[in-house]
Amino acid sequence: MRIDILTLFPAMFEGPFSESILKRSIEQGILDIHLTNFRNFAYDKHRQVDDSPFGGGSGMVLKPEPLFRAVQHVKTQSAAQKKRVVLLSPNGVTFTQNKAKELAEYEQLILICGHYEGFDARIEKNLADEAVSIGDYVLTGGELPAMVMVDTIARMLPGVLGSAESAVTDSFYESILEFPQYTRPRSFLGMDVPEVLFSGDHAKIASWRKQQALLQTVKNRPDLLENYVPDEEEKKFLSS
Ligand code: ADE
Numbered sequence: 001m002r003i004d005i006l007t008l009f010p011a012m013f014e015g016p017f018s019e020s021i022l023k024r025s026i027e028q029g030i031l032d033i034h035l036t037n038f039r040n041f042a043y044d045k046h047r048q049v050d051d052s053p054f055g056g057g058s059g060m061v062l063k064p065e066p067l068f069r070a071v072q073h074v075k076t077q078s079a080a081q082k083k084r085v086v087l088l089s090p091n092g093v094t095f096t097q098n099k100a101k102e103l104a105e106y107e108q109l110i111l112i113c114g115h116y117e118g119f120d121a122r123i124e125k126n127l128a129d130e131a132v133s134i135g136d137y138v139l140t141g142g143e144l145p146a147m148v149m150v151d152t153i154a155r156m157l158p159g160v161l162g163s164a165e166s167a168v169t170d171s172f173y174e175s176i177l178e179f180p181q182y183t184r185p186r187s188f189l190g191m192d193v194p195e196v197l198f199s200g201d202h203a204k205i206a207s208w209r210k211q212q213a214l215l216q217t218v219k220n221r222p223d224l225l226e227n228y229v230p231d232e233e234e235k236k237f238l239s240s
Contacts, residue, residue, distance in 0.1 A: 088142030
């Protein structure tokens, strides 16, 4: 998958793509990441990318021309058929595991990062296919959201994680949180691993894990249970 990131601050991306799983997937050719500074597509003397808002008001607004040109340019850099232009904005639809799954199907993803200021509305309306927000908070720019999205999408691509199962059993695919995991030592500073995990009874362990996942969800994310269809065993546990 090719991902183009359009940003005024390409240096911000130097760290995250040069470590660990993302680094490996780039080396393996599964991920092909290209950074483009869209200031290079501002053709006036001062290479101006923003201007004051029509109608008045404070702050600056990102101009349409450099971004329209930059998107046009990166589109020509790939023969991909399935392309998606995504604007990172706190006004966008919320980024979720399902949204990541949907975006992971494209061959070329073009992420547009603003910084400080808003975008001229024609960028969202006429250039981007959609606007995406990573959550209900405002960051100084779209760079961190782009990193979050690339990381989430990358781990869904075939070959990125060790086994195909690992992404499927993650939280949110089943709409509830994951069960707690334990490893050695069995006892640490008086904190013991639950006995059931040593029982050797796989059905009992599976049932305990299901209950723990439900408890965790009730505690931290009760909203997820609104859309969750529990099986008979879970129903009984929830009503107990
Ligand atoms: N830019 C600033 N805040 C953002 C957010 N929450 N999501 C996506 N882009 C942003």
